[in-house]
Amino acid sequence: MKNSAQSHCPFHASNKRNEEATEFDMFGAEYQHCPASSLQSFREEKPIFFSEKMNYWVVTRYADIREIFRDPVVFSARNVLEKFTPDTPETAEILRSYNYGMNRTLVNEDEPIHMERRRELLDAFEADKLEGLRELTRTLVTQKVDEFIGLGKVDLMATLLWDIPVIVALKFLGVPDDDISVLQQYGVAHKVNTWGRPSPEEQQHVATNVGKFWHYSGDVLERMKRNTDGQSGWMYDMIRKNQTNPRVVTDNYLHSMMMAILVAAHETTATATANAIKHLLSKPKLWQKLHHQPELIPAAVEECLRYAGPIVSWRREATQNVQINGVNIAKGDKLFLVMAAANRDPEQFENPEELDILRDNASEHLSFGYGAHQCLGRNIGRLEMCAFIEELTRRIPDMTLSKQTFTATPNTSFHGPEALWVEWNPEAIKGTETASVFAIGNPDKRTIVRQAKVVAIHTVATDIKEIVLASEDDTLAFPHWTPGAHIELHLPNGLNRKYSLCPSVNTANYSIMVKQEPEGKGGSMWIHQNLKLGDKLPIQGPKNFFPLQSHAQPVLLIAGGIGITPMLSMAEQLTRENKAFRLLYCGRTRDSMVQNHQLKKYEQNIELFISSEGKRLNLDAELKTSPPGTPIYTCGPEGLIHEIQVLAERYHHILSSELFTSQSNTLNPEKEHAFDVELVDTGKTYHVPRDKTLLEVMLDNNVDVPNDCAEGLCGSCEVIVLGGGEINHRDHVLSVKERQSNKRMMTCCSRASGKITIKL
Incomplete structure (x- = not known):
């Protein structure tokens, strides 16, 4: 237990806030009810604080958590599966009786073996390798919905969401069909055993199920090892690698990963989808919007993962004395990273408390983690969530939430309802339309736009026009925005231009001012010469790279x-x-x-x-x-x-x-140099040709890189440079000292003189 934790912290919050920080309990009612809202005031006043009651540093801001995820050496993942409630002698004896020995998995092991193993596992999770799961998922979802669509009221968790993710996971692993029904019952026990606070009596029951889970999965694995000829599935691939590279893919690792993947793929996908449906139905206009425009479903999935992701927190342990945002963390200190709070950080997401399915940077959420430990199965989860929501919005557009009290299994890291009761009028169900098919992976943010209409044009100075825009969509009003925010106009001449938002007489509208620039690329000229009242324009945003902070001084x-x-x-x-x-x-x-x-x-x-x-x-x-x-x-x-x-x-x-603008992303292929980049997060090397940016290359290869302005202005696409050639910095974000250090670069505009090694 720390005695001087508060002395490390430079934030001068009230005595009451200090007392609340000291006594903060992740098992308290407020956190268990809504982790994000329970930490909102802490994020604003005391974003990193020490809870003496839990013996953890609690971290709540987006930028801080992303930096911690970026450095798996200084911030070890070794304590991710550490139990919050130590085993009683009776519980330990139960686990020993089953020879329970779950050890390191991808989520809780350190470098360098973590990345060495991760590289062995990556290929099967790439988007193009998951096409086979698409039809399986679609078939399973359709069959389940067929079974209950005539009832008019069901618990979606019990009838749909709980079963399918584990079946898909086991099919992905290659587990024989006969074993699926047995293995799918054990996931909850593992969650409570690791992240819960069960009573001594409950511990024994949980330990028994965990032991059975371990024992039975071991039997399944041994049977699979004896018959690998002609078999397909991730576990069979790993069994073969175990035979050829037993130093990296060990026997225990195979066993531990089977359990870990089942829990991760089952619980998180079911909970993520339940959270999404619950919040979408809480705003019926959103459900109707997705019924009429199913192409928005992938974007809605990302926003739901940001707003109410299934994994609300993760843990790390400091391997050396380090400072985070001015707070001194000692070697051996434990950190509790609350991604749910970070995902609603107003410094990262404009109007974060609003569920906005047209938020084009929603995929920058931390619900899948970040960097070297980012969730391998994230695209499987996205695929399944899209399939669930598409089927239900298409076939049951009048679905509503039933009156109910939502309950959840008490734990620190997973959040979602145990039951989700919904209802509809079965007599109103008509024939099904053709199902929509979505690309697997992170949605293309360039397609996530709002429809706006020009409702006023005023000349406010020589060569400056004020353009007033109203939402063209009756179901989705323009979101609120904060000073310094901007929107991006998609113009008919193919140019996209960003403009700061100005106060408008009608707060429901957006107002911008555009100066005619004869020497520009043609965006402002087109607006001045062609835009007229009643015109419709796609826009993106609002976003804020230039926020007004709270200051005591003038x-x-x-x-x-x-x-x-x-x-x-x-x-x-x-x-x-x-x-x-x-x-x-x-x-x-x-x-x-x-x-x-x-x-x-x-x-x-x-x-x-x-x-x-x-x-x-x-x-x-x-x-x-x-x-x-x-x-x-x-x-x-x-x-x-x-x-x-x-x-x-x-x-x-x-x-x-x-x-105003930047020319940083303007490429002249005749003058540029191609270069190679090794990304340690994937273990792969990518070639950046003369006519593409590093950001474009990574996105083309399904690497989830946060990005926004594409002009070197916002800093979203920054990566860490570990070594190699000199960086030709073209951004407007890094300081002179940061550029000279050659340790960071903006992938949207900067280039390298030779091969470099980077990490997200």
């Missing part, structure tokens, strides 16, 4: 030209919160600067610098006289931002900046 806003657009929403928010701020707005001529009702509201806070009138902003003098630590937000031309960056560092200010 805030300084600096805008150059059209860079005023994000500042308008920031000024409005600061005014609403009665926070002190100054807005310095620079432009060439008065006519070229936005002069509308919004700016007039902040006249006392604004100072204009118009070069044609002889008034220029002296940035050095301004930042030199500002109190150290002044929060500065700036948007404008690259030259302006660069100058402010230099001065902010010199005078010790806190700077956030955003560029």
Whole structure:
């Protein structure tokens, strides 16, 4: 037990918050009811805290958890399967009687053997190798739904979701049909044994089932070993590798992985689907939307995994003294990573408490983990979830949730209902339409768009138009957004352009301002010359790479030209919160600067610098006289931002900046160099040709890489560089020191002079 844990923590929360942190219990009612909401205030005030009651550091922010997942050496996975409730002597004796010896699996072993084994297992999980499971899953789902569709009311967990994932998993493994019914009953026992808090009496019952699970799966494995000729399935592949490479694929490893895959593939998929259906039915318009537009189902699956994933937390152990986001973690300390809280982090996901099936970055959720330990079976889970939801929305569009009290098995890491009662009118069921078929894997985010309609166009300055957009979809209103957010327009001329959102008179609408740029690529020119009232445009977002944080000190806003657009929403928010701020707005001529009702509201806070009138902003003098630590937000031309960056560092200010556009992702194949990249997470080497980016190559090979702007502006696609050639950095994210270290790169734009080794 730690005695000085709180002394490590630099966050000055209230005494009450400190007491709550010290006594935090993952088995408490609030966490068990909803892990994400129970940690919301901690994430905001004390994102890394030590629970003396549980003897764990609890980590809640997205960026922190992703960094921990990225480093499996410093943050070992050895404690993932460590029991929260130690065995009693009686329980230990029961397990010994079954020769229980589950040891290391992919989820809880360290490097270098973890990656060596993982490489032996990867190929069978690639998207193109899973096509055989598609028809099996579809057939099983259709048969089950046929059995109950005339009833009008069922528990979906009992009649559909609980059985099929384990059957699919066992078929994937190659387990004989006769053994399927026996093995599928043991998954819950393993979950409670590892992540639960059973009473001494319950422990004995659980241990008995775990022992039976181990013993029977061992018998099945031995029978499979004796008859491998002509047999197919993942376990048969591993048995053959056990014979040719027994050092890496050991006998115990085969046995342990059989149990681990059954639990992972069964429990998580069933729970993930139950969570998804529960939340989609809680908003009937979403269920109807998927009935009419089934092509949105893969995106809805990713959003449901973000909003209410089945695995809410995972664990790590520090192998050395380390600091995470200013918090000192000692060697041997245990960390409890709450992905459910991270998946609702507003610094990563705009409007995170809303279930938004058109959120185009939902697949950046951490429900599958990240990096070297990312879930191998994630595409099997996606395939099954899509099949369940497609069949039900297509055949039972009027399905509703029955009145019920949801219960779950108490544990720390898995979350979902034990039962899911739904009902519908069986007399309204009609003939089935042709089932939709989805690509296996992460959905293409470029296809996840909202339909918008132009409802107003105003000229607000020379060559600047305000475009007001309304949702074209009556069932899905535009989501809320925060200051600094933007949307991306998909224009008919094939160009996509991002524009900051501005305050709108009608808060249900989105307002943007577009400056005509004759020297640009044609996006703004098309808008100025062709866009008219009533036109419809696909848009993506909102997303926010430039968020306004909460500050105690007065805030300084600096805008150059059209860079005023994000500042308008920031000024409005600061005014609403009665926070002190100054807005310095620079432009060439008065006519070229936005002069509308919004700016007039902040006249006392604004100072204009118009070069044609002889008034220029002296940035050095301004930042030199500002109190150290002044929060500065700036948007404008690259030259302006660069100058402010230099001065902010010199005078010790806190700077956030955003560029209009970037040419970072513009490739000239005649001048580029091809290069090779070894990705340690897969053990494979990929060739990046002259006419493609590293990001494009990885996405083409079904590597789940978070990505967003594709212009080197947001930092989403950053990877760790472990060695090799020099990086040609073309992003606007990394600092000078970070570039010189050659340890990170943005895959959407930067390139390498020779072969490099990276990890996600």
